[in-house]
Amino acid sequence: MLELSQNNIDDFKQFINSHNFFFIVGHKEPDGDCITSCLGIAAILDHFGKPYQLLSAGPFKRNEVIRWQEKFSAEMTFQDEAERKATGLIIADCSEIIRLGDIDGDLKGFDTFIIDHHKTSEIGGDIKGVINPDAPACAFLVQLFYEALIGSVPTDLAKILFFGICTDTGFFRFLTENSAPVFAAVSRLVADGADPRTTYREINSGKPYSTRKLLGILLGRAEKYLDGRLVVTYETLEDTKKWGLEGRDSDSLYQLMLSAKGVEAVVFLRQDTLTTCTGGFRSQDKIDVSAVAAKFGGGGHKNASGMSCNGRVETLIPQIVKEFARVM
Structure with a gap:
């Protein structure tokens, strides 16, 4: 199913409301989908007035994501025990701590919410989240969360999420005959200001x-x-x-x-x-x-x-x- 359930939406909103601070992190050697998903989650937290830190072990090897590198850190902000208990960890585009890479700090033990779309991912124990292997990109799921929790996507974010969806779908060439909901979602991003021609050039041009x-x-x-x-x-x-x-x-x-x-x-x-x-x-x-x-x-x-x-x-x-x- 290429949609979020009301329970998914309610669970994420409750998770956001239940914490004072957040770490947002994706997998090591991040690609466009990973980085833009993290940025989309950050935009959701901005709407709710929640502080956060964007984490990435890097390295930022892909030419198309280097422009966002300065927004991320490989070193966690120090927290005492009380602050850690009030902090939520949001993992985007993967579900295994080991795939997050070498982050300077302890990512274990946080209340955790996962947003992912990989077939081999799974949620264990008390960890919350959404893993939907039918989704073509994690950024697609983040878009659905934003629209359900907040509404229409602002232009700057529409461009970012559209970029992420394009990178993981090979600019839509990996999609199947069951992808009408995906095209409906990206059409909303285009209506909100995303530019397909510019995005294609950003992804495929400027290679060393x-x-x-x-x-x-x-x-x-x-x-x-x-x-x-x-x-x-x-x-x-x-x-x-x-x-x-x-x-x-x-x-x-x-x-x-x-x-x-x-x-x-x-x-x-x-x-x-x-x-x-x-x-x-x-x-x-x-x-x-x-x-x-x-x-x-x-x-x-x-x-x-x-x-x-x-x-x-x-x-x-x-x-x-x-x-x-x-x-x-």
Whole structure:
């Protein structure tokens, strides 16, 4: 269901009214959806006159989110025990504390509310929130909360939330035939002042030249597996040292690979340190890459997931291919 229940709305309002201060945080290596969702939640708290701090472990690798970096901190404001008890933690675009990354301070033990849309997320214990895997973006859920609690979205926020929805939907190319409520919601944002043409340019322009060179290397290194249905490529420590981390553009890599005839899924691995890797998985229609990501401590959506784990590229590739063979 692409909507919030009245219970969802009432629970969030009660959560806001029950605390004097809030920490708002999203996952490490934030993308556009994560950052704009946090900003949307902040706007809701502003309306209710509630103070807060925006947290992010970073790093802000994506060119399109760097402009908001100064609004976030990786260091929590100090609180004594009484202040902590009156503070609420709102987590956007993920549901696991471990995925928040290295925040200077203790995020555990707070009364917590989660707003997320990842298939592999879940709420446990006494934690409150909304996790809706049918939602195309966390920013979409934040928009619905804002409209239900406050009303029409102001122009500046409409532009921000529209940006977040566009980043996670690939500018709507990932949406299905059941997405009419999403288009209805974004049409309200456009009516409120969001500009599709400007947003597309903000997302897709201004990439560093180095990312174009790195993209060529990754394309040249790609190999086919499972009768050509799976394509795997990887980035080495040397690649990262030479071309840097600025302006990551793995989305273009996935799009180019998945456009090749017969390719149903793509894996991109990056060797982060001598002993750790991160990976991104993308697929067409029926292939559930979240099931594979979960095997390596990750998760996400059916057609877009990620992971971080110990290991080296050369040993992880055969393991990942073996897991894909089970779902393809």
